[in-house]
Amino acid sequence: MIGKLTGTLSDKNPPQVLVDCNGVGYEVHVPMSTFYNLPELGARVTLLTHFVVREDAQILYGFENAREREAFRQLIKISGVGPRTALSVLSGMSVAELALAVTLQEAGRLIKVPGIGKKTAERLLLELKGKLGPDIGVAANVANDAQSDILQALLALGYSDKEAAAALKALPKEVGVSEGIKLALRALAK
Secondary structure (H helix, E strand, O other): OOEEEEEEEEEEOOOOOOOEOOOOOOOOOOOHHHHHHOOOOOOOEEEEEEEEEEOOOOEEEEOOOOHHHHHHHHHHHOOOHHHHHHHHHHHHOOOOHHHHHHHHHHHHHOOOOOOOOHHHHHHHHHHOOOOOOOOOHHHHHHOOOHHHHHHHHHHHHHOOHHHHHHHHHHHOOOOOOOHHHHHHHHHHHH
C-alpha cells in the first residue's frame, strides 16, 4: 500500500524514525544499516517501505534500497520469522553478508544475530537458498569449491567479509586453494 516515503527527517530513535511528509509524520522502523546512513535531522530523506497490517497494529518498515527491502520480504515469508526478526537479521548483517551466509550454508553467521537460534538459522538457510539472487552482494563471486575454501580460510583468519570478498575478486578464476590463499594474503597485506 505505501511503497515509498519522501519527506523531512524529524526524529531518529533507533530503530524508529519519524518522516514528515507534507505535515503528516510517519513512524518507520528501519534496520540499523539504514539508520546509520540517514542524514541529519531536518534533511530530506527517501525510504522504500513495506507496510504490515496486523490485527492489533499497522507498522511501516523502511529501507535505504530495494535490495534490503527484498531481503526483508524474503525473510518474513519464512515460517516463524516475523518482521521484528527480519529487521534484527538485517540490522546484524548486510544483505551481501546474508547472501554469502546462505550461499555457503553457514548457520554460525546467523546465530550471531540476536534472537536467532540454531533451528531458526538452519530454517533461514534452507528457505533462502537461491532466493536472494546471485546479483546481491558477494555471493556471485563464490564460483567454485576452491574459491569457497579460500574465502573460508580468509574468514577464519579474521578478515571481514568485505576484505575477503575483495581479495577473492582479485584472484585468477582457476587458482588452487593453497596458491589462492597465498595470493589473497599478499593482496590483503598491502
